[in-house]
Amino acid sequence: MSENTTALTPAEVAAAGLADFTPSTPVLVARYRTDDFASTLALVERIGAAAEEANHHPDLTLGYGSVGVTLTSHDVGGITERDLAMARRISELAAEAGAVAAGD
Numbered sequence: 783m784s785e786n787t788t789a790l791t792p793a794e795v796a797a798a799g800l801a802d803f804t805p806s807t808p809v810l811v812a813r814y815r816t817d818d819f820a821s822t823l824a825l826v827e828r829i830g831a832a833a834e835e836a837n838h839h840p841d842l843t844l845g846y847g848s849v850g851v852t853l854t855s856h857d858v859g860g861i862t863e864r865d866l867a868m869a870r871r872i873s874e875l876a877a878e879a880g881a882v883a884a885g886d
């Protein structure tokens with residue numbers, strides 16, 4: 783396999799000594815389509831309440847007919863069980879709201 787199709791390990795990336803670039807932390811991402819801004823805002827409100835209850839917060843991108851969700855555990859710089867649990871909860875809330883996950 784050529785060197786252009788082999789995934790580098792984090793150590794190999796670090797050893798590259800790149801000047802302006804750093805590896806990003808692993809994240810979970812989802813995108814949900816909604817009917818309009820008001821329904822997106824209502825879903826964001828419910829996601830926010832769940833995040834406050836769990837004390838584990840996603841990054842959200844709110845749009846007219848969609849919301850983007852990114853989950854990672856900032857304190858450890860990676861994906862933890864907290865992210866998996868919040869992803870499951872957000873999927874439940876989106877389904878209850880009739881929001882459709884991109885790719886579905």
Ligand SMILES: C[C@H](O)[C@H](O)[C@H]1CNC2=NC(N)=NC(=O)C2=N1
Nearest residue numbers: 837838839840854855856857858
């Ligand atoms: C002080 C507070 O408990 C921490 O900052 C919590 C808040 N919500 C959080 N959310 C996420 N995604 N990662 C964290 O590490 C985190 N830490």
